[in-house]
Amino acid sequence: MNGQIYTVMLNTIVNAQPSVLVTLDAAGTISHIYMTERSQASLAFLIGKNFAKLLRLIFGLKTTELLCHTINTCRLSQQQTTISQLKHITGKHLVEYFNCSFAPAPEQQVVVLFQKVTENVLFQEEFCSIAEQHETLNQDLCIAMANLDFQLMDLEQAHKKLSALYRITSIVQKTVNEKEVLEEIVVGITRELGFANAAIFLLDPTSQELVNKAHRGYYNDQVRIMVGQGIIGNAALSRELIYVPNTKLEPRYIPGTSNGFSEIAIPLIVGDQVIGVLDVEASEDHILKEYDLNLLRSLASQIAMTIAHASHVTKACVEASTDGLTNVYNYRHFRNIFNQEFKRATRYQRPLSLLMIDIDHFKHYNDLNGHLQGDDALKAVADLIRQHCRDTDFVFRYGGEEFVVLLPETIVTQAHIIAERIRQEIAGYPFQNGKAQPGGALTVSIGIAGYPNDAYSEMELIACADAALYSVKRADRNRSCLYSDQP
Numbered sequence: 001m002n003g004q005i006y007t008v009m010l011n012t013i014v015n016a017q018p019s020v021l022v023t024l025d026a027a028g029t030i031s032h033i034y035m036t037e038r039s040q041a042s043l044a045f046l047i048g049k050n051f052a053k054l055l056r057l058i059f060g061l062k063t064t065e066l067l068c069h070t071i072n073t074c075r076l077s078q079q080q081t082t083i084s085q086l087k088h089i090t091g092k093h094l095v096e097y098f099n100c101s102f103a104p105a106p107e108q109q110v111v112v113l114f115q116k117v118t119e120n121v122l123f124q125e126e127f128c129s130i131a132e133q134h135e136t137l138n139q140d141l142c143i144a145m146a147n148l149d150f151q152l153m154d155l156e157q158a159h160k161k162l163s164a165l166y167r168i169t170s171i172v173q174k175t176v177n178e179k180e181v182l183e184e185i186v187v188g189i190t191r192e193l194g195f196a197n198a199a200i201f202l203l204d205p206t207s208q209e210l211v212n213k214a215h216r217g218y219y220n221d222q223v224r225i226m227v228g229q230g231i232i233g234n235a236a237l238s239r240e241l242i243y244v245p246n247t248k249l250e251p252r253y254i255p256g257t258s259n260g261f262s263e264i265a266i267p268l269i270v271g272d273q274v275i276g277v278l279d280v281e282a283s284e285d286h287i288l289k290e291y292d293l294n295l296l297r298s299l300a301s302q303i304a305m306t307i308a309h310a311s312h313v314t315k316a317c318v319e320a321s322t323d324g325l326t327n328v329y330n331y332r333h334f335r336n337i338f339n340q341e342f343k344r345a346t347r348y349q350r351p352l353s354l355l356m357i358d359i360d361h362f363k364h365y366n367d368l369n370g371h372l373q374g375d376d377a378l379k380a381v382a383d384l385i386r387q388h389c390r391d392t393d394f395v396f397r398y399g400g401e402e403f404v405v406l407l408p409e410t411i412v413t414q415a416h417i418i419a420e421r422i423r424q425e426i427a428g429y430p431f432q433n434g435k436a437q438p439g440g441a442l443t444v445s446i447g448i449a450g451y452p453n454d455a456y457s458e459m460e461l462i463a464c465a466d467a468a469l470y471s472v473k474r475a476d477r478n479r480s481c482l483y484s485d486q487p
Contacts, residue, residue, distance in 0.1 A: 387425075449467075
């Protein structure tokens with residue numbers, strides 16, 4: 001009974017986070033081992049194996065020497081030891097991080113716990129990067145506020161205007177979604193600062209047009225103004241604030257509101273680049289003073305930085321989840337999406353299929369044509385896979401010349417049809433020097449597995465698809481194979 005309780009406790013520990021728990025005897029051989037989502041029966045072949053040799057196969061010589069030295073130190077000192085965020089480059093050139101804990105046990109034994117913390121480390125790095133960007137924005141905001149010229153403003157008005165500016169910028173900094181940012185700004189300007197109308201125009205660098213991206217009080221949502229045209233276009237061209245006290249007397253004015261009397265157009269500048277224009281209109285009974293212009297100048301500076309920050313974060317999120325060469329999702333994003341989709345499939349008892357795709361004889365293609373042409377082939381294969389999948393499917397570059405397709409709400413027979421469509425399209429594509437490949441064409445092999453037909457865990461589903469793939473690779477290649485159809 002105690003043995004069963006200990007087994008449950010160990011399984012609870014290793015299943016809380018991807019982990020391996022190993023007990024080593026005095027000679028450095030494995031006497032006990034527990035692994036996340038693996039049964040003891042499937043790990044039995046490791047009992048009695050030399051731990052250092054296994055480490056060399058996985059981590060290489062240098063990391064193995066560090067781990068073995070730490071194990072010996074723990075055994076001699078009888079003190080617990082930890083290695084945090086041990087970095088490891090896999091055979092597919094993916095970066096992984098592990099926390100390694102070593103604890104002495106009776107009879108010169110040592111207990112070793114490996115916990116995979118890759119996601120935690122990468123998220124921590126992203127969080128630090130974003131936190132630094134927010135700190136920069138806050139510093140710029142303080143400088144902008146400090147530079148406001150309140151000499152002509154009485155104390156009560158200064159307090160009201162500064163409070164309104166703070167509320168607008170505080171709301172804006174709570175989101176990095178560009179559309180939400182722009183909407184919050186125009187709402188804040190009309191509601192908090194009392195202007196009749198407000199709009200933000202962003203520059204389209206290709207057409208050199210300023211496009212209305214958010215507004216309050218304008219007739220047309222789709223207004224586009226050429227740089228140099230009207231008050232707004234001239235503000236962008238001159239890179240200076242333009243104030244028109246009475247628009248009825250201004251020939252450059254382009255009518256677009258019903259109650260605008262005076263207009264202020266302020267260019268939005270980041271670095272030395274104009275990215276847009278903040279356009280504000282006041283009603284006839286709203287008398288503008290110099291401090292209103294200074295306030296809007298400071299607000300425009302903050303708006304420009306916020307828009308640039310939102311664009312940067314959006315771009316960073318896309319880059320973090322996308323493979324730079326093929327523009328499909330990367331391995332890291334695969335782990336996140338796969339985990340979500342597998343949980344959803346098991347919760348609602350819905351099918352989930354997985355395709356493991358490998359380019360046949362890709363080393364031969366690279367050696368014959370060079371790596372630049374090999375990269376072009378990888379891009380073309382990724383595009384063909386994406387074109388022949390559905391909108392609900394997910395395409396990932398798994399590593400090297402391997403791709404993975406995740407097909408929610410799809411049984412394996414339906415997945416097989418999609419796999420065959422992909423395989424045939426790639427086999428018929430005119431790759432450069434494709435006829436010089438073994439078999440006369442650049443082709444792919446595909447392994448197919450599904451939940452719940454073949455597997456009941458994430459690792460098992462990947463393993464089944466991988467096994468089906470390599471049954472094809474060992475045979476004639478250029479074929480797709482269901483896990484259940486393996487010889």
